[in-house]
Amino acid sequence: MRLRHKPWAKEKIEEHPQYVIPNPEYYHGRWNELFENNNPVHIEVGTGKGRFVTEMARANPDVNYIGIELQESVIVSALDRLIEAELSNVKLLHTNGEDLRTFFAKGDVDRVYLNFSDPWPKKRHEKRRLTFESFLKLYEDVLVDEGEIHFKTDNRGLFEYSLGSFSRYGMLLQYVSLDLHNSEFAGNIMTEYEEKFSAKGQPIYRCEVKYQS
Numbered sequence: 241m242r243l244r245h246k247p248w249a250k251e252k253i254e255e256h257p258q259y260v261i262p263n264p265e266y267y268h269g270r271w272n273e274l275f276e277n278n279n280p281v282h283i284e285v286g287t288g289k290g291r292f293v294t295e296m297a298r299a300n301p302d303v304n305y306i307g308i309e310l311q312e313s314v315i316v317s318a319l320d321r322l323i324e325a326e327l328s329n330v331k332l333l334h335t336n337g338e339d340l341r342t343f344f345a346k347g348d349v350d351r352v353y354l355n356f357s358d359p360w361p362k363k364r365h366e367k368r369r370l371t372f373e374s375f376l377k378l379y380e381d382v383l384v385d386e387g388e389i390h391f392k393t394d395n396r397g398l399f400e401y402s403l404g405s406f407s408r409y410g411m412l413l414q415y416v417s418l419d420l421h422n423s424e425f426a427g428n429i430m431t432e433y434e435e436k437f438s439a440k441g442q443p444i445y446r447c448e449v450k451y452q453s
């Protein structure tokens with residue numbers, strides 16, 4: 241993600257605590273208080289400019305969405321979307337996905353979305369990939385039993401690596417597409433990166449995997 245410095249971003253984020261939750265640790269084990277319902281919670285780690293979580297929230301009012309993004313200058317664009325959308329079932333966390341356990345208790349999360357995660361192609365950076373074993377353990381620690389990860393990417397190397405990583409972890413592969421946009425999968429919501437890469441003619445890879453108890 242190309243970053244443009246936005247000196248006003250921090251202040252804007254702080255001005256909208258109803259959208260970018262300033263104290264997510266408070267909701268550990270009680271996200272239903274924030275959303276004021278007991279609907280399932282789906283999170284996207286590395287949400288970028290937030291189109292996916294916003295449009296998923298609009299399409300699925302009975303699901304609560306949380307987009308997690310590390311970069312201040314990027315999450316502020318997601319905030320703009322949320323302000324415009326005026327939806328009560330989508331929130332943002334300006335934080336590192338590595339800290340999920342601080343914000344979520346076991347069972348707080350019903351599904352994890354990983355969309356166009358940074359590929360970190362060098363072997364020495366394997367541990368940074370969001371589908372590396374330590375991340376799979378992290379997601380398992382906050383997901384419900386038999387919770388799911390839905391993953392899509394344009395990067396064939398990352399996709400192949402991730403299928404191996406899911407499989408080594410003992411996860412169940414439920415769905416795989418090597419060309420999502422020419423598949424029968426219905427209701428796909430394109431992310432910003434997905435639109436960019438598919439416009440260049442690149443196939444989009446997608447899978448759904450499930451933890452086994």
Ligand code: SAM
Pocket residue numbers: 241285286287288289308309310311314335336337338355356357358431432433434
């Ligand atoms: N999901 C969006 C999309 O498909 O358009 C953005 C994809 S972009 C390539 C990856 C995003 O993940 C970047 O905005 C980056 O800052 C964010 N990211 C990477 N590692 C992260 C982490 N550990 N926690 C939170 N966000 C992270």
